[in-house]
Amino acid sequence: xxxxxxxxxxxxxxxxxxxxxxxxxxxxxxxxxxxxxxxxxxxxxxxxxxxxxxxxxxxxxxxxxxxxxxxxxxxxxxxxxxxxxxxxxxxxxxxxxxxxxxxxxxxxxxxxxx
Amino acid sequence: xxxxxxxxxxxxxxxxxxxxxxxxxxxxxxxxxxxxxxxxxxxxxxxxxxxxxxxxxxxxxxxxxxxxxxxxxxxxxxxxxxxxxxxxxxxxxxxxxxxxxxxxxxxxxxxxxx
Numbered sequence: 001x002x003x004x005x006x007x008x009x010x011x012x013x014x015x016x017x018x019x020x021x022x023x024x025x026x027x028x029x030x031x032x033x034x035x036x037x038x039x040x041x042x043x044x045x046x047x048x049x050x051x052x053x054x055x056x057x058x059x060x061x062x063x064x065x066x067x068x069x070x071x072x073x074x075x076x077x078x079x080x081x082x083x084x085x086x087x088x089x090x091x092x093x094x095x096x097x098x099x100x101x102x103x104x105x106x107x108x109x110x111x112x113x114x
Numbered sequence: 115x116x117x118x119x120x121x122x123x124x125x126x127x128x129x130x131x132x133x134x135x136x137x138x139x140x141x142x143x144x145x146x147x148x149x150x151x152x153x154x155x156x157x158x159x160x161x162x163x164x165x166x167x168x169x170x171x172x173x174x175x176x177x178x179x180x181x182x183x184x185x186x187x188x189x190x191x192x193x194x195x196x197x198x199x200x201x202x203x204x205x206x207x208x209x210x211x212x213x214x215x216x217x218x219x220x221x222x223x224x225x226x227x228x
Contacts, residue, residue, distance in 0.1 A: 044219065101159075
């Protein structure tokens with residue numbers, strides 16, 4: 001079974017600073033995918049970034065980067081130059097080898113301070 | 115570009131009533147999911163389907179039923195609604211197989227059982 005752990009229920013960051021949101025995972029699959037989603041107060045789920053378990057490079061998408069440490073089973077999200085609009089819930093998620101199972105962590109609420 | 119469409123967006127049910135949350139996707143995705151999200155919490159998988167005629171239980175299936183008669187539609191049935199089923203329900207879909215393809219979400223259905 002797969003499990004995602006996000007140990008930070010809430011985080012604060014000053015505008016324009018960088019912030020790291022933690023995610024650790026547990027799986028026995030050799031091949032898997034890791035995802036981060038943003039959920040603003042309006043409720044929709046927004047895909048941010050993806051990392052495959054065999055990808056050698058850390059994924060980057062604009063101001064988002066994923067710090068993937070396979071041996072430690074961690075997939076932390078780094079947001080650079082935080083903006084007020086980054087205030088939201090952030091979810092780490094995992095997809096297993098066969099692609100059909102998609103598991104989410106409990107989320108981290110990020111608040112960006114002006 | 116419709117993507118994943120859920121109806122209704124809001125609904126209030128009385129205890130013991132039944133209802134169906136509709137979900138349809140126009141991306142020809144084989145995999146479809148139903149999640150629930152309780153206030154301030156992450157997403158929990160209720161049921162999923164890997165193709166027409168195939169469904170399987172997720173983490174929290176009790177009190178729900180699903181069917182998948184077509185690739186496009188994946189309705190979620192609540193029988194004998196209980197206050198514990200007050201939640202936001204998300205339908206989602208993705209292509210099959212192991213790839214970087216993310217999961218696409220509907221906008222959510224807010225359900226209150228009173």
